[in-house]
Amino acid sequence: MALLVQKYGGTSMGSVERIEHVASKVAAARARGNQVVVVVSAMSGETDRLIKLAKAINPRPLARELDQMIATGEQVTIAMLAIALDKMGVAARSYTGAQVSIRTDKAYNKARIQHIDTERLMADCNAGIVPVVAGFQGVDCDGNITTLGRGGSDTTGVALAAALKADECQIYTDVDGVYTTDPRVEPKARRLSKITFEEMLELASLGSKVLQIRSVEFAGKYKVPLRVLSTFVDGPGTLITLDENVGGSKVEDPLIAGIAFSRDEAQLTVAGVPDRPGIAAAILGPIGDANIEIDMIVQNVGADGMTDFTFTVSRGELERAAEVSKKVAESLGAKGIRTATDICKVSLVGVGMRSHAGIAAKMFKTLAAESINIRMISTSEIKISVVVEDKYLELAVRSLHKAFDLEQAA
DSSP states (O other): OOOOEEETTTTTTTTHHHHHHHHHHHHHHTTTTTTEEEEEOOOOHHHHHHHHHHHHHHHSOOOOHHHHHHTHHHHHHHHHHHHHHHHOOOOOOEEEETTTEEEEOOOOOOOOOOEEEOOOHHHHHTTTEEEEESSSSSEESSOOEEEEEEEEEHHHHHHHHHHHSSSSSEEEEEESSOOOTTTTTTTTTTTTSSEEEHHHHHHTTTOSSSHHHHHHHHHHHHTTTTEEEEEESSSSOOEEESOGGGGSTTTSOOOOOOOESSOOOEEEEEEEEESSSSSHHHHHHHHHHOOOOOEEEEEOOOBEEEEEEEEEEEEGGGGHHHHHHHHHHHHOOEEEEEEEEEEEEEEEEEEGGGSSSOHHHHHHHHHHHHTTTEEEEEETTTEEEEEGGGGGGGHHHHHHHHHHTTTTTO
């Protein structure tokens, strides 16, 4: 008998009919002799609807009250799924995050899980009852409801699987696994049977939206076998694993696991700053103090004692970053700042890069053949990212996908 934690997202819980379909999948897993703990999200669009209601009263609602409000979305779906399971003859019991004591810190809207009490859940499993737990939420030490941030139900699922020492955490969504890239951009994208946590973490951080980053970090840290599956199409999905013998072949064999991309990119240049030690800290320090995340950084070669300093931020942060950078530029006697939003980021990810030279050269040659100019480059041990004009995003992804033989097998 295996202990499974199954997490179903908002699309899977989007209607009465879909909730009944989820109930049938849970019942089928039980019928195969498994113990099952279920984690669910609110109905698709419900959290956004509740946030909009709160902001209609106050554009900046109190963080505590916002969490109190948006946590109700999952309270509806846990009860509905428990009702649907009961109708099918499967004993089930719904729980909010507070009821199963998913203890978090006090950071409203982006809380982090500190402890989970599994006694109640295991008692249910041993009694043949399916616990249905609200994702995305917990409770702090003072009994206040907290939420874990966007995609937080994935994190709840993985955290419960770790605490329960589950045999597998299954993330059910509207795609049937992790692909070499977004099939909407490259129809020949191939579903991966396996991928390492390290690769999945890079893909998630670089723009792939299959899994929330924190859930992948959590699964890797606690060695929780993680599988991405479709709620609507039966299949094996994609297993995310610590084993670097992905697909049963040597790690050197698959050079690239996938291609990620992000359109949410903006570029900011502080032009004509003094080329001296400490200039990077002088520019980026105030940006960090403003709690603005920086991605790629380039400092040009100095000439006549001056240089240009360029970095990227998310488009939503560009206005604030520009305000801060303008003040910094004035204090440094720089020529001024320039901004650009006509860019995107394209990234190759693969553990095979560790043992193969020439990946970057092949990437750059492929883009050059399509007359795609590279504005910025960033590398790590298992990824290479480039910034290019956003009008070339789809061409870049398709060209690289073909060049590195990632296409769907015939």
